Structures are given as C-alpha cells and as structure tokens.
Amino acid sequence: MGKFIMNYFLVFQNKSYEEERKGGYLWAPQKNKNGQTFHHWTDMTLIKKGDIIFNSFDGKLVSVLTAQANFQEHERPTGLEQLDLWEKDGWLVNVKYSDLEEPITYKNYMEDILTLQDDKYAPFNKSGRGNTGYLFRVSKDLANFLFERIERTNPVLRRKFQIEDNLQLETVKQIEDELNSVTTLKKTEKETIIKSRIGQSAFKKALLTIEKKCRLCGVKDERFLIASHIKPWSESDNQERLDVNNGLLLCPNHDALFDKRYISFDETGKVMVKKSLDATTKTFLNISENMRINLDERQKIYMKWHRAKFLQNQLEVSLQM
Numbered sequence: 262m263g264k265f266i267m268n269y270f271l272v273f274q275n276k277s278y279e280e281e282r283k284g285g286y287l288w289a290p291q292k293n294k295n296g297q298t299f300h301h302w303t304d305m306t307l308i309k310k311g312d313i314i315f316n317s318f319d320g321k322l323v324s325v326l327t328a329q330a331n332f333q334e335h336e337r338p339t340g341l342e343q344l345d346l347w348e349k350d351g352w353l354v355n356v357k358y359s360d361l362e363e364p365i366t367y368k369n370y371m372e373d374i375l376t377l378q379d380d381k382y383a384p385f386n387k388s389g390r391g392n393t394g395y396l397f398r399v400s401k402d403l404a405n406f407l408f409e410r411i412e413r414t415n416p417v418l419r420r421k422f423q424i425e426d427n428l429q430l431e432t433v434k435q436i437e438d439e440l441n442s443v444t445t446l447k448k449t450e451k452e453t454i455i456k457s458r459i460g461q462s463a464f465k466k467a468l469l470t471i472e473k474k475c476r477l478c479g480v481k482d483e484r485f486l487i488a489s490h491i492k493p494w495s496e497s498d499n500q501e502r503l504d505v506n507n508g509l510l511l512c513p514n515h516d517a518l519f520d521k522r523y524i525s526f527d528e529t530g531k532v533m534v535k536k537s538l539d540a541t542t543k544t545f546l547n548i549s550e551n552m553r554i555n556l557d558e559r560q561k562i563y564m565k566w567h568r569a570k571f572l573q574n575q576l577e578v579s580l581q582m
C-alpha cells in the first residue's frame with residue numbers, strides 16, 4: 262500500500278458494534294492473552310486520516326466510516342470490557358459513521374466481490390463467508406463496486422458523499438504539499454498520482470449523480486462513460502478540477518473527439534465540428550452537425566474556454582493550408 266494512495270478497509274463488528282458506534286471509534290488489541298498478534302488487528306496501523314472503512318454487521322454493509330485522524334495507540338476503551346480475551350493495549354481510530362438507508366447484503370453480490378477483492382488480507386473467503394477477524398483490506402476495485410451499490414440504493418448517503426467530494430479541495434492541497442516534498446517525481450507523475458487519488462473516480466461519481474448517459478448519443482453503460490473535463494485537468498486549478506460544472510459525461514467516441522478538440526459547442530450548445538473531419542469519419546464516430554446539448558450558465562463559462570481553443574486550432578489549420 263503506497264504512501265500516497267487512499268486506502269479502503271472493511272471491519273466486521275460483532276460484539277463491539279454498539280459500543281464502538283456510540284463512541285465513534287474502531288479499536289483492536291495489539292495481542293491476545295497468549296501474546297499472539299494477527300494482521301486483522303495490526304492493519305489498524307495502516308489507517309490514515311481520510312481512509313474509508315466499510316462497516317459490516319450481521320452479514321451486511323451497514324455504514325461507511327471515514328477515518329477522522331491517523332491510527333493511535335490506545336488502551337481498550339471502557340465499554341469493551343466484555344472482550345477480556347484480549348490485552349488492554351491496542352490501536353484506535355476515530356471514525357465518522359455514515360449509515361446506509363438500505364444495508365447491502367454481501368451474499369447477494371458474492372460472485373462479484375470474490376472477483377474484485379485481492380487474494381491476501383481480503384474480507385471474504387472462497388466459500389463467500391466473512392473471514393474470522395476484525396479488519397480486512399479492500400481493493401480499489403471492490404471499493405468502487407461497493408460505492409456503486411451504495412449509490413443505487415442510498416440517495417441520501419450519495420448526496421452526502423457528493424458534498425464531501427467537493428470538500429476534497431483541501432485534500433488536493435494536502436496531497437500536493439506531500440508530493441512537492443518528493444523531488445524525484447516529475448510534474449506529470451505528480452499529476453497522475455493526484456488524479457488517481459481523488460480525481461477521476463470522485464469526479465465521475467459526482468457527474469453520474471447529475472447525468473446518467475453520454476451527453477451526445479445516450480450511451481448509458483456506466484462502464485464506458487468517461488468524465489471528461491471541459492477545461493482540461495492539466496490547465497485547470499484545483500477548484501476547477503473538482504467542479505462538476507467543468508465535466509461532461511461522454512462515451513469513448515465522443516470523449517476522444519471532445520478531448521482532442523475535434524468538436525466543441527457554441528453559445529447555444531450546438532456542436533461545432535472541425536473541418537478536417539471527413540464524412541466517413543463523422544459517420545463512424547457518430548457525430549453530425551445538427552447535434553446539440555444543453556449547457557447551464559456555469560458550464561457555459563468552461564465551454565467558452567474550450568471553444569476558444571477549438572477556434573484557435575481551426576484558424577491555425579486554415580492558415581497553414
């Protein structure tokens with residue numbers, strides 16, 4: 262697990278559920294009474310501020326926890342005395358609980374879950390049952406899958422996380438500071454890290470709550486949709502990078518055309534097509550001059566930037582001819 266990557270975990274709370282919930286924390290012992298230790302306890306020391314922990318109870322995903330700070334050493338909190346099989350010394354993470362309106366039963370999705378989880382330190386065993394233990398690691402793919410399920414059935418929670426995505430601006434600044442101290446990384450590498458850590462997934466998630474298909478052609482399969490920045494990531498400041506108004510959800514064809522500025526949109530949302538595209542290309546890439554999209558005022562501001570570049574490019578081409 263890299264230093265800069267946001268990590269995901271899954272916690273099985275059984276006996277400790279009520280108490281930990283009340284106290285807003287997770288706690289695991291360092292050792293049992295025989296002095297043994299286990300990765301599902303020591304993994305507590307991997308949790309950093311901002312990490313996400315999927316909270317499981319009774320075979321269901323019941324809430325999503327956000328770590329409010331890095332892990333700390335901490336004695337067993339009062340209230341957990343019934344768990345006296347364990348040593349007192351332990352690790353504690355303060356968390357914020359966001360409850361699902363509709364808990365998700367893992368069993369219903371086990372086939373997908375088993376494919377998406379990593380081989381090691383994963384929450385479920387091959388027969389689809391939860392592994393014995395406390396804290397397990399969740400791969401990015403599994404995390405995305407669980408978030409997709411949550412989004413389908415939990416509109417209130419979805420909005421909440423959307424709001425938190427907007428608050429990620431702070432996080433971007435934090436990551437940038439972190440990365441700036443690493444002088445061996447090239448600028449483009451840093452950008453890739455930031456982008457993968459908070460960029461595309463959060464941005465797409467936020468966009469999907471607004472629109473569910475390609476703006477131009479209506480392709481709906483989320484697996485193919487791309488959250489395209491109107492003003493590109495590389496040219497945007499942090500505010501603009503995370504602003505959903507700076508996004509268009511597009512299918513791969515239309516994203517390629519838009520991203521490389523073979524198309525843009527005028528003031529009224531009517532498509533503008535680069536003159537150098539021939540009729541056959543236009544047909545096969547499914548673009549025609551009478552297509553149009555709706556743009557609200559805030560999107561129009563970003564589109565003005567895109568159009569200016571498009572026109573400038575068009576002009577340069579015609580001067581060369």
Ligand SMILES: [Zn+2]
Binds near residue numbers: 478512513
């Ligand atoms: Zn499309």
